[in-house]
Amino acid sequence: MYPRNAAPAVRPPYHPAGQMNGPFPVPRPHLPRPRAACDLRGHPQPAKWDPRPHRTPGPRPPHISTLANGRKRQHDSPAPHDGKRQRVDCHSAPDPGDRLIHSASRGRPDQDVAGTSRAITSTSNHSHSAPHPQASTHSGSNTPLQNYAQDKLSGQMLEVFEACQQQTADLARKEMCRTRLQKDIQIIFPLARLYLTGSSMNGLGCRTSDADVCLVVLGPVDHRHDPIYILTKLQKLLRSLSYIEKIQLIRAKVPILRFKERGSALEFDLNFNNTVGIRNTFLLRSYADADLRVRPTILVIKKWARHHDINDASKGTLSSYTLVLMVLHYLQTLKEPVLPSLQKDYPECFNPLMDINMVPEAPRHIPPYMSRSRSSLGELLLGFLKYYATTFRWDKQVISIREGRAFPKNNSREWRDKYICVEEPFERNNAARAVHENIKFDTIKSKFAESCRILTQRKDLNSILPVRAIIQKESSRR
Numbered sequence: 137m138y139p140r141n142a143a144p145a146v147r148p149p150y151h152p153a154g155q156m157n158g159p160f161p162v163p164r165p166h167l168p169r170p171r172a173a174c175d176l177r178g179h180p181q182p183a184k185w186d187p188r189p190h191r192t193p194g195p196r197p198p199h200i201s202t203l204a205n206g207r208k209r210q211h212d213s214p215a216p217h218d219g220k221r222q223r224v225d226c227h228s229a230p231d232p233g234d235r236l237i238h239s240a241s242r243g244r245p246d247q248d249v250a251g252t253s254r255a256i257t258s259t260s261n262h263s264h265s266a267p268h269p270q271a272s273t274h275s276g277s278n279t280p281l282q283n284y285a286q287d288k289l290s291g292q293m294l295e296v297f298e299a300c301q302q303q304t305a306d307l308a309r310k311e312m313c314r315t316r317l318q319k320d321i322q323i324i325f326p327l328a329r330l331y332l333t334g335s336s337m338n339g340l341g342c343r344t345s346d347a348d349v350c351l352v353v354l355g356p357v358d359h360r361h362d363p364i365y366i367l368t369k370l371q372k373l374l375r376s377l378s379y380i381e382k383i384q385l386i387r388a389k390v391p392i393l394r395f396k397e398r399g400s401a402l403e404f405d406l407n408f409n410n411t412v413g414i415r416n417t418f419l420l421r422s423y424a425d426a427d428l429r430v431r432p433t434i435l436v437i438k439k440w441a442r443h444h445d446i447n448d449a450s451k452g453t454l455s456s457y458t459l460v461l462m463v464l465h466y467l468q469t470l471k472e473p474v475l476p477s478l479q480k481d482y483p484e485c486f487n488p489l490m491d492i493n494m495v496p497e498a499p500r501h502i503p504p505y506m507s508r509s510r511s512s513l514g515e516l517l518l519g520f521l522k523y524y525a526t527t528f529r530w531d532k533q534v535i536s537i538r539e540g541r542a543f544p545k546n547n548s549r550e551w552r553d554k555y556i557c558v559e560e561p562f563e564r565n566n567a568a569r570a571v572h573e574n575i576k577f578d579t580i581k582s583k584f585a586e587s588c589r590i591l592t593q594r595k596d597l598n599s600i601l602p603v604r605a606i607i608q609k610e611s612s613r614r
Contacts, residue, residue, distance in 0.1 A: 281428050289514030292597035296439065297432035300610040302341040310336055310347045313397050313404070316379065317349075324373055327354035330406075333417045339424040340434050340460060343610045346403040350413050352492075363391045363408040370406070411492055412562050416457070419478065419486055419561060422499040423464055423537075427474050427507050433516050434463050440601050444583045449570035453580060454556075458568045461558050465535045465542065466520050472509035474516070477540025478502065479561060488562040514595070521588035530556060530581070537561055556580070 285294040310332060318330040334348030335341030353366065367385055374380045374395055383395040393406040407413065424430050441447035441459055449455035454462075467474040478499075479486045485498040511519070528535075533542040534557040545551045555577035556568035571577055587600045597603055 281432070284429055284510075284512045285514075287512060287514055287595070289517070289591075289595045289597055290512040292603055293432055293436045293513040293517060296597070296601075296603060296606060297435050299607040300342040300344075300435060300439070301431065302336065302343055302345060306343055306345075307336060309400070309402060313379070313402065314347070314349060317377075320373065320377055321351065321370065324369065325351075325353045328352065329354075331414055333413045335456065337417045338420040339431060340420060340438075342435060342438075344401075346405060348413065349404055349406045350410055351406055351408050352411065353409070366408045367391055367393045367406070412488075412560075414492060415486070415488065415490075415495055415562050418495050418499055420460060420464075422478055422502065423475060426476070426478070426505045427467075429474060429511075429513055429516060430464075430467065432513055433467075433520070434460055436513075436517060436597070436601070437463055437520060439606055440587065441583075443601055443606075444587070446580045446583050452570060452573050452576040454568065455570060458556075458558050458570075461537055461561070461567055462524070462535060463520060464537045465558075466523050467516070468537060468540045469542070470509060470511075470519070472507065472511075473540075474507050474509045474511070476505055477537060479538045480540050486561075518588070518591055521584055521591060525581075525584040525588040530577075533557070534559055538564075 281294065285291045314330055314332050318328065321328045321330060329352045331350045331352065332347060333350050335345045336347050351366070351370070364385075364387065371383055371385055371393060374383050374393070379398050380395050381398045383393065386392050386394055390407055390410050394403065395406070396403050424434075438447060438456055438459055441454060445451075446453040447456060447459060449458075464475060468477055482502050485502055487498075490498060528542065532545055534545050534551055535542055536559040538559060538561040545557055550564075550566055551557050554566055554569070554572075555574065556571045557566055558568040559565075560567040571580065590599050591597075593599075
C-alpha cells in the first residue's frame, strides 16, 4: 500500500467520486492538489474545502492489493468468522448550495453549475445535463468497466446499470428542492441546515431513488431537540408550502417526515439530527469509488431484491442499507478481495467521533485501492447469491464491514435471538433488525437459494429479474 498519510507521487490523493450537494461540496474540475494536511500521528487536520468532481483517471503505477497486515487470503472461499463539506456550525455563512460554482477547468472559467453534489458519473465540463453512463474507467481501476462485462450475464448487468443509475439532472432536481426547502425551514429554525444523504449522495442510487435528507438544528430548541416535537412543528410548516404535498409523519425508531414535491414523483424522507446518516453516506461513497464494479453490482442486487419483495424494512424484510452492507461484506471476503475494510485500514478517516465538518474531507486522504480480482460482474452476482444461499451461517455469524469479516455471534442483547445480524459500521447495532419474523426470514433465504439455482443454470439475468421492465420504469423518469 502507499503511505497512509500520503498519496502516490504520480497521482493526486484518492477521493470518492460521487455526488455532493449544498451544503456538501459542489462540482469542480479534478486538478492536482497538495498532500493532505495531517498531524504527526497521521490524523487529518481541518483544511479549506476545495471541492472537485470525479473524472476518469489516467494510468497509475501497478499496485498489489493486500490485507491490512500485508498478507493475502490463502483459500478460495469467503473468510470464515474466526477470527457536501457541510458547515453545521456556521451561523452566518451562506449555504454553498445557494451559489454558483465554476465547474470547468481553470482554462474555462465561464462555465458554471448549480450548487449540487458531484455527479455520480463522470462529465466533461458541464454538470447541468445528465452525463453519459459511467462505463469507461473509474477511480478504483485502470481497466474499463466493459472488460468486466464480456459475457451475456455481465453485459445485461451493465445495461441495467447504465439505464438506471442516477443522473446529474436527477440530483440537480433534488438539490433545487433541498435548497428551497432549507430556506423555508429557516423561517422557524434560523440555524437549521438540511443535508442530502443516502443513495442520492453515496453514488449507489438510481433514477427512481427517493431523497433522504437530514435536518440539523443548531442552538437552543424547545423540548431538548425531541425529534417528534421538531418534525411535528415542521409538518405544520410544510402544509403551508405550495410545492410540497402528501406529508406524513412516521413514528419509527428514527422518526421521519415523508413528503413529495408537488407535480413530480420525487419523494423525500426527512429525519432530525440523525447525523450517523451523514457519516454512512461518505463511508459508502468511499466504497463505491474503490472499485468500478461496486456500483453496478449493488444496483442490480437492489433491483433483484425489490423485484422479489425482500427489500422493504417496513414490511419486515431487508432495507436497502442492509443489502448494501451485505454486498460490501461479500466483496471484502473473497480470496482476491474486491474491497478492503476502509475503517480497519484507515480508522482515522472514519472515526465515529469525528466532527461532522470533517466527515466529507477525511476520505480524501485515502490512497487508491487496486484489487487483483478480475471477476466479472456476472461472477460477482452469482458469487453473492451463492455465498448467502450456501456459505454464510445466518445463525452463527455477524456481518461486519468495519472489521472486513463475519465475526461469531455472541449472546449479547444486540445479536441474541436475531434472524439476521448485520453490524451498523458506526453505531455497531443491528442494521437488519427489521427482519424479526421467522416467515420473513425464511422468505429471504428461499429467494437467495432459488435465484442462485436458476441463475447458475441459465446465466441469464432475465431468469431472475425482468430486465426490460426495469429499464422501462427507470427510463420513464427521464
